[in-house]
Structure formats: C-alpha cells, structure tokens
Amino acid sequence: MIVGGGGTPARNLTRHEVQRPRPPHVAAMSTPPACAALRIVVPMAVVRLRHEVGSFGSAMIVSATAMAFHSSGMLAPMEIPVETLRRLARLGGFAWTDAELEAIRPGVQRLLETLERLETLPLDGVEPTTQYRLL
Amino acid sequence: MSDLVWLSMAELGHMISTKEISPLEVVRAHLDRIAALDGGLRAFITVCADGALQAARAAETDLMAGKVAGPLHGVPWAPKDLYATKGIRTTGGSKILAESIPSEDATVVSRLSRAGAVVLGKLNMHEFAYGPEGLNAHYGDARNPWDRNAHRIAGGSSSGSGVAVAAGLAPGSLGSDTGGSIRIPASLCGITGLKPTYGRVSRAGVLPLSWSMDHVGPMTRTARDCALILSAIAGYDPADPTTSVLPVPDYAAALGGEVRGLRVGLLRAHFTDVAAPEVRAAIEAAARRLELAGAVVDEVNLTQVIHVAAASSAIVASEAVAYHAGWMRARAQDYQPDVRERLRIGAFVSGAHYVRAQQARALVRREVDDALAKRDVLLAPATPIAAPAVGERDTTLGDGPSDVRSALIRLTRPFNFSGHPCCAAPCGFTAGGLPIGLQVVGRPFDEATVLRVVDAYQRLTDWHTRRPEPA
Numbered sequence: 208m209i210v211g212g213g214g215t216p217a218r219n220l221t222r223h224e225v226q227r228p229r230p231p232h233v234a235a236m237s238t239p240p241a242c243a244a245l246r247i248v249v250p251m252a253v254v255r256l257r258h259e260v261g262s263f264g265s266a267m268i269v270s271a272t273a274m275a276f277h278s279s280g281m282l283a284p285m286e287i288p289v290e291t292l293r294r295l296a297r298l299g300g301f302a303w304t305d306a307e308l309e310a311i312r313p314g315v316q317r318l319l320e321t322l323e324r325l326e327t328l329p330l331d332g333v334e335p336t337t338q339y340r341l342l
Numbered sequence: 343m344s345d346l347v348w349l350s351m352a353e354l355g356h357m358i359s360t361k362e363i364s365p366l367e368v369v370r371a372h373l374d375r376i377a378a379l380d381g382g383l384r385a386f387i388t389v390c391a392d393g394a395l396q397a398a399r400a401a402e403t404d405l406m407a408g409k410v411a412g413p414l415h416g417v418p419w420a421p422k423d424l425y426a427t428k429g430i431r432t433t434g435g436s437k438i439l440a441e442s443i444p445s446e447d448a449t450v451v452s453r454l455s456r457a458g459a460v461v462l463g464k465l466n467m468h469e470f471a472y473g474p475e476g477l478n479a480h481y482g483d484a485r486n487p488w489d490r491n492a493h494r495i496a497g498g499s500s501s502g503s504g505v506a507v508a509a510g511l512a513p514g515s516l517g518s519d520t521g522g523s524i525r526i527p528a529s530l531c532g533i534t535g536l537k538p539t540y541g542r543v544s545r546a547g548v549l550p551l552s553w554s555m556d557h558v559g560p561m562t563r564t565a566r567d568c569a570l571i572l573s574a575i576a577g578y579d580p581a582d583p584t585t586s587v588l589p590v591p592d593y594a595a596a597l598g599g600e601v602r603g604l605r606v607g608l609l610r611a612h613f614t615d616v617a618a619p620e621v622r623a624a625i626e627a628a629a630r631r632l633e634l635a636g637a638v639v640d641e642v643n644l645t646q647v648i649h650v651a652a653a654s655s656a657i658v659a660s661e662a663v664a665y666h667a668g669w670m671r672a673r674a675q676d677y678q679p680d681v682r683e684r685l686r687i688g689a690f691v692s693g694a695h696y697v698r699a700q701q702a703r704a705l706v707r708r709e710v711d712d713a714l715a716k717r718d719v720l721l722a723p724a725t726p727i728a729a730p731a732v733g734e735r736d737t738t739l740g741d742g743p744s745d746v747r748s749a750l751i752r753l754t755r756p757f758n759f760s761g762h763p764c765c766a767a768p769c770g771f772t773a774g775g776l777p778i779g780l781q782v783v784g785r786p787f788d789e790a791t792v793l794r795v796v797d798a799y800q801r802l803t804d805w806h807t808r809r810p811e812p813a
Contacts, residue, residue, distance in 0.1 A: 292690070299663075299689050300671060307686070314687040318659070321652045322691065325698040328649060328705065335700035336707060337554045 287316055344371035347510035348809065351567040352594070354513060355413040358405065365405070365416025365460065369398040372418050372462055376511050379812055384482040385506040387423045387433055389463040394418065397460040404458070413570050413594070415458030420512040422500045423464035424471060425451050426547035434549045435467040435499075437480045437676045438669055448547025449582065450516060450558060450575040457574040462512050466502030469681045471518055471551040472662060474526050474750040476501020477732065479678035486530060486729045487812035488776050494729040497530035497750065499523040499551075503561045504531035509812050514562040514571060520551045520658060522724075522754025524559050525766035529724035529779025532768040534796065534806060535561040536568040537754075539786045540761035541586040543572070544579030552661040554700075555654065555758045563806060565767065565797035569593035572789060588787055596790040597797040602636030604795065607713055609722040609783075611643040613753055616740040617726035624770030624778040625723050631802055632721075632795070642720065646702075646709045650756045651748070653699035653706075657759075659688025660696045707760040714762070714785045719795050723753055724766035724779035753781065763789045767796045768805040777805075 292308045292315065346368050349357070357363045373391050380386050401416035421427065424434045426444035433439045447455065455461070466484045468476050476498025477483045484501035486494040487509040496504045500517030504527025507515055517524040519537040528535030536559045543558045550556055560571035576590045608614060608629045614622055633639045663670070666685050674682060713720060726739050730746050737749050744752070757764045762783050769780040780799075784792035800806050 295690060300667065301686070301689060302671075303686065311683055311686045314683065315690045318655060318687055319690065322656055322695045322698075324652050325649065325656070325695065325702055328698075328702055330698065330701040330705070333701045333704050335697050336704040337700060 287312060287319070344374070346371040347375050347513075349513065350564050351414060351417050351419070351513045351562060351570055352564070354417045355415060355570070358401075358416040359410050359413070361405065365398040365401040366395065368416065369394050369418050369460055369462070372510075372512060375509075376462070379509060380511060382485060383487060383505050383509055383511070383812055384484045385466055385502040385509065385511050386420070386463045387435065387466050387481045387502065388431060390430055390461055391463075393430070394460055394462050397455075401458055401460060411456065411458030412574065413457075414454065414574060416460060417458070417514075418460045418462045418512060419454065419514040419516070419571075420462045420465050420503070420506055421448075421451060421516045422467050422471075422503050422518060424467060424518060424549040425464075425516060426549075427451055427461065427464065430461070430464060432464065432549070433481075434471070435469045435478050435481065438673050439549075440480070444547070446547065449544040449579045451547065453575050454516075454571070459574075465500070465506055465512075465515060468499035468501065468523075469678045470549065470662075470666070471499040471520060471523055472681045472684055474498050474522060474747055475732075476504070476527060477678075477680075483732060485812075486776075487810040488532065488729065489774075490811065493732045494776070495530065495732055497527035497725070497729065500527050500535075500561060504528060504533060504535075507531070507533045507561055507563060508810055510809070514560060514567055516571070516575070517559060517561045518548060518551075519557045519559060519754075519758060520555045521654065521751040521758055524557070524561055525724045525754045525764065525779070525781060526750050528561055528766040529768075529781075530729040530777065532771075532777030532779070532805070532808065532810070533561060533563055534565055534568055534765065534767045534800075535559065536565075536572060536765045536789065536793070537757065537763065538572060538576065538789050539586075539763045541584050542576050542588075542763070542787060542789065544575075544577075544582040544585050546579055546581035550661070550665055552658040554661065555658055557758065565765065565793045565800055566594060566597055568765065569597055569793050569797075572793075576789075586787065591790055593790055593793055597794055599794055599798070600636060601632055601795060601798045604632075604637045604719070604791075605717040606632055606637045606639045606795070607642035607717040607720045608639055609644060609720050610641045611645070612647050613644075613722035616752070617723045618728070618737075618739070620770075620772045621723050621726055621728065621778050622740070625721065625780055628769040628780050628799065628803075629721055632799065635798065635802055639721075640717075642713050642717070644706075644709055644713060644756070646706045647756045649702050650706060650759050651752070653702035654755050654759045656691050656695045656699035657703075659684075660691045663688040663691075703759055706756060707762075710757070710760045710762055710783070711785075714783075718784070718791055720783040722781045722783070724781040725750055726753055728772045728774070728776035728778055757781075757783055762786060763792050765789075765792045765796045767800065768808070769799070769803070770805060771808070777808075
C-alpha cells in the first residue's frame with residue numbers, strides 16, 4: 208500500500224535555517240491609501256494652518272484630518288471619485304476606462320470600508336502570520 | 343445503468359485487487375454514465391475517454407501480472423480543471439487557458455497515477471476558482487443534481503467535482519479550497535470533502551488563486567475514500583516549499599474506531615446560530631447523534647471570526663491580483679464578468695491592508711487553537727443554507743439579510759484563514775430534498791481525527807448513501 212506520496216527532503220532544514228528575517232513593524236495606517244496618496248475633497252475635513260513668523264503668505268500644515276468622523280466615532284463612509292480610482296489604477300499599471308471604473312466603484316468603496324475595520328483590531332505587537340508549516 | 347458507479351473507491355479498489363471486477367469494466371461504466379448525463383449536468387470540461395481506457399488496460403495488465411500499486415489501483419477519478427495534467431488541457435475554467443496543455447502533471451496527480459488511479463477527465467469549476475457559486479460562462483454552469491426542476495448551483499469553486507461525485511460520474515475527485523471551494527460544493531451536493539491542513543498536501547502544479555489560502559484535497563462520497571486519497575497525495579514535496587515534512591500516517595487504517603470520550607465543540611455564535619432553521623436543526627441533531635455515541639459535546643464561541651471576512655478579502659484579493667495582473671492588462675475581455683470585476687476591485691487593496699490582514703490571521707488562528715486545546719474537534723455547518731437557485735442573490739441568515747455569495751463562504755473561510763483541517767459531509771436534507779452539510783474542524787495536521795469522526799458519523803447514519811436522480 209502506498210502511504211504518503213511524499214519523499215523525504217534532500218536534507219532536513221533546521222528551524223534556524225528557515226527562519227526568515229522579521230519584516231519591519233508596519234505602522235498602523237488609519238487613512239486609506241486613496242486618501243493618503245492623493246488630494247481628496249472630503250466634506251467636513253479639517254486642516255489647521257500655522258503661519259510662519261515673519262513669512263509672507265506662506266503657511267505650514269500642522270494637522271490634517273482627511274476624513275470626517277461620524278458622531279459614532281467611526282470613520283464616515285468614503286466617496287471615492289472616479290478620478291481617484293483612475294489615478295490609483297494607473298499606479299498599478301491598469302488603464303481602465305471611466306465606465307469600467309464606475310462599474311467597480313461601489314465594490315471598491317465597500318471593500319475599503321470593510322478593510323477599515325481591521326484598524327480597530329488590537330494588533331500591536333502581533334507579527335503577521337501566513338500559515339502552519341511544521342518542520 | 344451499472345451499479346458499479348455507486349461503489350466507493352475503497353470498494354472498487356478491493357474488488358479490483360481481488361479480481362472480482364476489472365478496471366476496464368469500471369472505467370467503461372463511468373464513461374457510459376458521463377455520456378448519458380453530462381450533457382445536462384456539465385460536470386466535465388474535458389472527458390479523456392481514450393486515455394482512461396488505455397490507463398485502465400494498463401492497470402489490468404499490471405493486475406494480471408500480480409502488480410497492485412495500492413488500494414486505488416485501477417480506480418477512476420477526475421481532477422478539477424486547475425490541476426496540471428501532462429498532455430491534457432488544463433483550462434482553470436477559463437477562456438484564457440482554453441488551449442493550455444501542460445508538459446508535466448501536478449505533484450498530486452502524479453502521486454495518484456503512481457497509486458494506480460485512472461483519470462476520467464477534467465472537471466468544471468468557477469473560472470480561476472474565484473467564486474463560491476461554481477458558475478462558468480465559458481463551459482456552461484455545472485448543475486446541482488439534487489433538483490430535477492430548478493437550476494440550482496452546485497457550489498464552488500469545485501462545482502464539477504461536487505456534481506460528478508454526487509451524480510455517480512466519478513467516485514472521487516481532487517478539488518481546491520481557498521474560501522470553502524471543496525466544502526461548499528460538498529455541502530450543496532451531499533458528498534464528503536476534506537480540506538487538509540495548509541502544508542499537508544502539495545500545491546505544485548495547481549493553478550493558484552491565493553497562495554497563502556489555497557488548499558488541495560479530496561472530494562468523495564465517504565470519509566474512508568477521502569482517507570485513501572489523502573494517504574496517497576500528502577507529504578513533503580520539494581516543488582512546494584510550504585509543504586511539511588511531518589510523516590504521513592495511514593489515514594484509512596486509523597478509521598473504524600468509536601467516538602466515545604472524544605471531545606466535540608459545537609460552534610454556536612457566528613456558525614450554527616446564523617444558519618437557516620433546517621440547517622441549524624440538522625447540525626444540532628448531528629451533535630446529539632455523536633453525543634449518543636459517547637462523544638462529550640459542549641458549546642463554544644469563536645469571537646475573532648468576525649474579522650475574517652475583511653482580512654481574508656484583503657489577502658485573497660491581493661494575491662489574486664498579483665497572479666492575474668498580466669492577463670488583467672492584456673486579456674481583460676476574456677474573463678467572465680463577475681471574476682473580472684472581483685479582480686479589478688482587488689487592485690485597490692494596499693500593502694498595509696494586506697499586512698494588517700496577515701496580523702489578524704494570527705489572532706484568529708490562536709483563538710481556534712485555544713478552542714481545540716480543550717477539544718478534539720469542532721462542529722459547525724459547512725454552509726448556512728442549502729443550494730440556492732442560479733440567479734438567487736439574497737438570503738436571510740440568523741443574524742439578518744446577506745447576499746448569497748457571502749453566506750456561502752461565511753462558515754468555511756475562517757479555516758482557510760487559520761489553516762486548520764476540516765471535512766464537510768452530509769448530515770440531512772431540507773424539506774425540499776436538498777442536502778445539508780456539516781463541517782468537522784480539527785487540530786493542525788490531525789486529519790486522522792477529523793476523518794475518524796466523520797467516518798464514525800457515517801457508520802451511525804445513512805445521509806451519505808442517498809443518491810440524486812438527475813434529469
């Protein structure tokens with residue numbers, strides 16, 4: 208009877224050998240890339256400016272909130288303009304028409320809203336995991 | 343129609359090895375049934391009649407010479423059409439790969455061939471395995487054999503595997519499971535499907551959907567047949583760096599025991615409690631049946647699974663886009679619409695989201711591990727609903743309305759995310775005659791206990807012996 212189609216590996220790897228360098232800790236990103244990477248007009252967005260002493264007409268942004276908060280404390284649903292989608296898609300190498308982008312816009316919006324929930328998880332100090340692999 | 347098509351792989355293998363029946367006779371019986379029924383069922387994308395007969399003749403010659411490769415010698419089977427098969431086109435259910443003919447077998451295909459099993463053909467699936475309905479715009483939708491009147495989905499993505507095994511066109515198959523693609527069609531078609539632990543079975547030569555979520559496993563009519571196939575295909579493979587070197591037990595030899603004293607956790611919140619009333623009643627009855635047989639059943643809640651939908655979407659979408667990017671640019675029009683849309687949406691997931699999702703995976707996995715630290719297996723429905731009709735988009739679950747797609751993958755996807763082994767098997771029928779599937783979840787690399795529980799349940803009940811009468 209054939210049991211276990213697998214042969215044995217050429218040599219057994221030690222845990223040390225398969226240990227990959229740890230990736231750098233990824234900072235929590237509370238602003239979706241669609242907002243972080245591009246200028247987006249968000250109703251009720253807040254931008255605070257401070258004029259440099261002695262400067263003339265210039266200002267420094269000292270804080271900015273790209274997304275307005277709901278009274279619930281959750282992030283408000285985000286309206287993503289097709290223009291934003293087009294620019295992001297091009298960054299990924301996809302030249303989709305406005306009609307094609309318009310067709311997926313609700314889906315993208317739903318997905319990004321869903322992904323925002325991941326920001327509420329207590330993940331500080333949790334290392335990203337892929338799957339089981341017992342040596 | 344020949345009764346041979348309803349014998350299990352274990353029975354066929356035994357009768358072939360004792361020369362009660364010939365492999366040629368068995369393969370012919372299945373090819374006849376495929377010819378008679380597959381025009382309506384659409385389980386196969388490619389039927390390899392000549393190749394199957396040739397392989398059956400070779401198996402018979404070996405048998406007469408006293409060479410028996412194992413318990414699957416001369417037994418027919420059919421892989422989902424995303425397994426590379428040397429010289430046989432492997433489409434992934436797509437137009438893009440319609441003419442793709444691999445020069446090598448996938449590792450698991452070659453292992454089953456070495457075990458003497460005979461390929462009947464390649465089975466239908468959701469295009470590129472990216473959908474739980476199992477629909478296919480290019481090769482036709484596989485049809486659930488349990489309803490002669492309405493066109494109901496078979497579940498996917500391994501829809502052809504579910505239909506072929508349920509309808510007696512093949513006694514066994516290999517499916518793939520990224521969010522439930524083995525267990526969903528097993529549940530909706532009333533068969534037994536095993537998703538092994540991630541790393542237990544090689545994915546080399548299998549078209550990927552999502553590298554870190556894809557699992558390869560058997561779909562058959564009994565737990566024993568799943569055990570036979572798993573014993574043949576499991577184990578380390580240098581071509582798949584994620585495979586484990588843990589030794590492969592003889593899974594079939596471990597069957598036959600009792601469940602007395604076994605600790606079973608019935609998953610309540612987010613699982614059994616959200617299922618449709620008939621499904622919920624069937625799962626509770628299955629738990630009671632195991633309890634009557636001596637298992638110790640308690641109830642358990644997994645709270646972190648509420649994050650699985652978001653996190654696994656980020657992972658699957660990102661990995662699928664990474665694999666498909668070239669075709670998305672050059673051959674977008676050749677995807678079926680739902681798959682094209684899903685892929686395009688996935689292009690907007692950021693790297694930070696992806697890493698966050700992999701962090702969330704650690705939380706969920708830890709919670710499932712903790713639940714299994716005190717129990718041998720967990721029990722839940724495989725799908726919260728029975729097979730919906732094609733075109734049905736919305737349903738209602740115990741916690742409110744849901745779209746059908748989300749409902750189908752809701753109870754299976756957590757264990758792709760966590761990597762734990764699970765087996766789906768029939769545990770009842772709705773008033774309308776549609777199968778209901780339970781799901782048994784085990785500890786990592788403890789497929790033996792999972793299969794032992796399902797095998798014991800199948801010796802206590804007869805749900806897995808019921809047969810559809812396809813039109």
